[in-house]
């Protein structure tokens with residue numbers, strides 16, 4: 019990954035994350051970035067904002083603090099980081115650190131804590147291509163072949179994208195695939211590996227969201 023920490027901090031320094039940064043402020047964040055003449059697209063899910071700079075090989079991930087319920091009451095997330103926090107990006111960065119010399123490290127997008135901007139934590143992750151069903155079809159034979167591997171784990175609550183798993187097994191081989199399935203079940207990292215949360219880095223299957231929301 020090539021990035022300039024100073025530049026990212028300068029870019030974000032005048033945005034007021036304040037208290038209760040959440041998905042309802044994505045338009046405001048996008049308008050702010052556009053006003054800085056910054057070229058980017060963005061995405062977000064339940065727990066994170068994702069800024070995708072044009073022409074770079076990284077994305078900036080910023081955690082949401084919580085959410086507004088239907089009566090407009092703000093709730094902090096409380097179940098991140100093994101149930102002691104709100105920051106799901108930190109969970110992702112901590113998990114990447116935990117992989118240190120594990121052979122599964124290359125199956126997860128490189129993720130780091132960058133620093134605080136006015137007390138708000140900012141993270142960086144290698145840019146990947148999120149999974150796209152329109153560009154990824156599999157034969158009946160391939161789907162049949164992968165089922166016995168998946169059946170055991172999906173019945174234990176592991177949520178997996180079948181097509182991506184076929185690519186994973188082809189790319190890394192059967193041994194690492196078996197270890198991956200065992201590992202995400204053992205450490206409970208596999209509750210949200212659906213199509214939104216996996217992808218590819220130059221053809222290499224990787225998990226891009228490895229901190230599934232718990233409530």
Ligand SMILES: Nc1ncnc2c1ncn2[C@@H]1O[C@H](COP(=O)(O)OP(=O)(O)OP(=O)(O)O)[C@@H](O)[C@H]1O
Pocket residue numbers: 061062063064065066067068070077106127143144145146147148210214215226227228229230231
């Ligand atoms: N490294 C990346 N490269 C490119 N796009 C990414 C990357 N990480 C995330 N995205 C995009 O941003 C979206 C939201 O990111 P992510 O899944 O990490 O957030 P989330 O809030 O946890 O989502 P969820 O709703 O699954 O909990 C992803 O579905 C994906 O489309």
Ligand SMILES: [Mg+2]
Pocket residue numbers: 063064214215227
């Ligand atoms: Mg996600």
